């Protein structure tokens with residue numbers, strides 16, 4: 001099993017990265033009890049390739065490397081992708097992640113998608129070689145004092161670091177890019193930022209760019225005049241105008257077609273929109289928050305996302321961590337979900353025992369907090385703690401067919417399986433009534449249909 005197959009934080013695996021020569025910092029209260037609000041500094045030295053001898057010292061917890069000038073460490077070489085990889089240091093050690101680069105990332109002679117790094121590790125990126133070293137100093141990571149922001153709760157250092165960034169973003173009008181796997185709380189984070197901002201009494205408009213057909217998205221965002229296209233029977237104000245003075249939340253921004261990306265970029269630059277079929281520019285005063293479950297830098301490498309739009313959106317980037325990276329948050333999140341379920345205390349009691357909570361912490365939750373919520377709701381319906389492993393079998397216990405695959409492929413398959421089962425059980429519960437099933441899932445109906453098509457499910 002590679003290092004990356006393991007869950008972060010309170011993994012049940014008893015192996016200790018530090019015992020294997022990895023230099024790590026742990027969250028407060030864990031075995032080695034170090035300060036959670038700081039991470040070790042690290043240094044990258046270019047040994048071969050463009051500008052050999054260049055030394056880059058970390059000022060925070062991550063460094064992006066690539067040939068695009070807006071990377072932290074720029075390697076201007078044709079064999080290096082625009083956003084080649086990212087080095088990140090956390091409470092469980094330092095790791096490098098390939099951002100779908102063309103020539104891949106080779107660490108100490110082994111090609112990797114994601115891998116922990118040791119002091120002295122050599123990274124080969126195309127023709128370039130970079131050495132990774134730990135420094136003796138530490139970088140402080142700003143952590144919020146709060147363990148709750150809007151409807152999000154969390155006591156882990158990673159979550160409190162997110163809260164700190166969200167609080168800072170809320171105090172300004174900057175554009176924010178929220179990243180994270182499905183169900184990690186991106187939509188709730190967007191709402192929390194809006195609610196904590198001076199725009200809280202103005203509209204908060206959500207546009208799910210992944211659920212709206214490409215040909216309708218432009219009109220959804222910018223509006224249209226009567227007769228602008230076949231079917232435009234009357235004038236329509238778009239989301240940007242409707243959100244005037246408030247916030248627009250562009251969910252699944254990675255799904256918007258390239259042609260519309262150019263138009264959105266112009267809106268971000270000029271702060272004015274033009275309805276389809278109109279020549280008039282309307283100024284808009286709107287704060288933009290975007291979210292994606294993709295790594296947009298990999299999308300840029302693949303030519304599917306404009307790099308200039310990425311940089312306009314990512315003025316502040318906030319990555320919501322997967323639930324498996326912060327198992328210490330599970331008891332507080334579960335408590336909040338259970339408290340909101342409105343059930344009798346006797347029915348809740350078995351779901352509040354330390355044994356039950358500890359079992360929840362052992363699972364990987366590929367669907368993250370949304371999946372945890374659904375599981376707890378199922379337990380409440382059946383009035384007992386449902387067996388996690390028997391109920392959910394292969395998706396939970398990572399069968400050897402999955403663990404033998406590279407991580408991205410294994411994750412994609414696990415999520416596919418989760419999505420299929422999730423939709424199936426909802427459809428069964430609602431006797432195939434899609435509108436009802438989508439409403440319970442708090443999912444847009446169009447998106448629900450799209451997922452059904454993807455998984456070949458019939459109502």
Ligand SMILES: Nc1ncnc2c1ncn2[C@@H]1O[C@H](COP(=O)(O)OP(=O)(O)OP(=O)(O)O)[C@@H](O)[C@H]1O
Nearest residue numbers: 151152153154182183184185186187188333369370
């Ligand atoms: N830290 C948290 N504390 C409490 N509840 C949470 C937390 N994170 C997520 N949730 C809950 O989990 C569910 C999913 O959250 P949300 O819809 O914001 O995720 P998302 O990342 O936007 O998902 P997707 O990418 O699929 O749209 C919601 O019910 C939300 O309230």
